[in-house]
Amino acid sequence: MAQSQGWVTRYFKAFCKGFFVAVPVAVTFLDRVACVARVEGASMQPSLNPGGSQSSDVVLLNHWKVRKFEVQRGDIVSLVSPKNPEQKIIKRVIALEGDIVKTIGHKNRYVKVPRGHIWVEGDHHGHSFDSNSFGPVSLGLLHAHATHILWPPERWQKLESVLPPERLPVQSEKESLHGSP
Amino acid sequence: MFFPGSLATTLKIECIVEQTYGPWWQSLHRTMLRGILGKTFRLVGYTIQYACIAHCAFEYVGGVVMCSGPSMEPTIQNSDIVCAENLSRHFYGIQRGDIVIAKSPSDPKSNICKRVIGLEGDKILTSRPSDFFKSHNYVPTGHVWLEGDNLQNSTDSRYYGPVPYGLIRGRIFFKKSCS
Numbered sequence: 001m002a003q004s005q006g007w008v009t010r011y012f013k014a015f016c017k018g019f020f021v022a023v024p025v026a027v028t029f030l031d032r033v034a035c036v037a038r039v040e041g042a043s044m045q046p047s048l049n050p051g052g053s054q055s056s057d058v059v060l061l062n063h064w065k066v067r068k069f070e071v072q073r074g075d076i077v078s079l080v081s082p083k084n085p086e087q088k089i090i091k092r093v094i095a096l097e098g099d100i101v102k103t104i105g106h107k108n109r110y111v112k113v114p115r116g117h118i119w120v121e122g123d124h125h126g127h128s129f130d131s132n133s134f135g136p137v138s139l140g141l142l143h144a145h146a147t148h149i150l151w152p153p154e155r156w157q158k159l160e161s162v163l164p165p166e167r168l169p170v171q172s173e174k175e176s177l178h179g180s181p
Numbered sequence: 182m183f184f185p186g187s188l189a190t191t192l193k194i195e196c197i198v199e200q201t202y203g204p205w206w207q208s209l210h211r212t213m214l215r216g217i218l219g220k221t222f223r224l225v226g227y228t229i230q231y232a233c234i235a236h237c238a239f240e241y242v243g244g245v246v247m248c249s250g251p252s253m254e255p256t257i258q259n260s261d262i263v264c265a266e267n268l269s270r271h272f273y274g275i276q277r278g279d280i281v282i283a284k285s286p287s288d289p290k291s292n293i294c295k296r297v298i299g300l301e302g303d304k305i306l307t308s309r310p311s312d313f314f315k316s317h318n319y320v321p322t323g324h325v326w327l328e329g330d331n332l333q334n335s336t337d338s339r340y341y342g343p344v345p346y347g348l349i350r351g352r353i354f355f356k357k358s359c360s
Contacts, residue, residue, distance in 0.1 A: 031236070
């Protein structure tokens with residue numbers, strides 16, 4: 001009787017010890033280092049989800065790269081939606097602070113991106129809820145940088161930070177680290 | 182104590198020692214090294230574990246913050262210590278009148294401490310104190326309107342507009358009263 005109780009107590013203690021080690025470490029890793037996410041919607045076609053709803057891409061989201069809020073033009077990033085804080089959206093960075101952007105479908109023709117903000121757009125113009133709808137977004141809403149497509153296996157690739165030439169900012173204050181496309 | 186002679190002498194002595202004592206010397210080296218390595222790994226492991234527990238506590242539960250600046254006087258003075266909790270943010274329980282800590286819209290690395298004046302859909306007086314004509318606006322969806330209590334000396338939503346809800350970090354619920 002006493003021996004079986006001892007066994008239960010020991011098991012319980014080991015479980016608690018493992019729980020308090022494994023759960024915080026896993027949560028911190030998923031919050032700070034990297035996690036994976038499934039992409040839904042057609043706003044980033046053809047880079048992401050070219051097959052539409054039949055096969056959703058699964059991407060690797062890298063939190064560590066954006067821990068200092070440093071992004072480049074052309075990066076595909078995920079951010080908290082400014083219109084719905086429960087949702088994350090994944091878009092491409094078109095312009096950084098200080099750039100002047102020629103908008104598509106925004107109420108102003110040209111917009112200067114304020115300090116601490118970025119201009120994001122989906123690759124599929126017209127089917128994308130992006131900065132052309134809600135304006136520049138604050139860098140504080142930046143969630144992660146999408147670096148690779150992990151699934152389906154035939155689409156396994158590294159996502160390049162390339163800016164389509166027609167979406168280059170009209171005037172930029174900061175020099176990009178990448179060369180001109 | 183050996184006289185610290187030349188390197189060659191030291192090496193020669195070590196060789197003699199190894200030949201004499203052989204595997205005993207090597208096993209002593211190995212256990213010492215293993216002991217030090219083991220202790221280092223254990224230290225690193227504990228540090229990582231406590232850092233992760235601290236991250237989870239600050240991110241999901243709350244923490245202690247020091248506020249600086251005059252924008253919330255007289256409610257919160259400069260250099261006051263306050264306790265903030267993050268549960269309201271995660272369960273979307275922030276209400277009008279709460280004092281919240283948020284990331285600054287123009288500088289994501291710094292935080293601001295203001296009071297929530299309006300939630301999404303509310304009608305807000307948006308004109309600056311210096312304007313003659315008052316203007317009203319509705320707070321857009323997913324945003325809140327923040328103002329400091331010290332209206333004369335506060336840079337808040339009246340200057341940079343409504344703040345997205347996603348920038349809110351936590352809600353202040355306790356202030357340590359200083360003398």
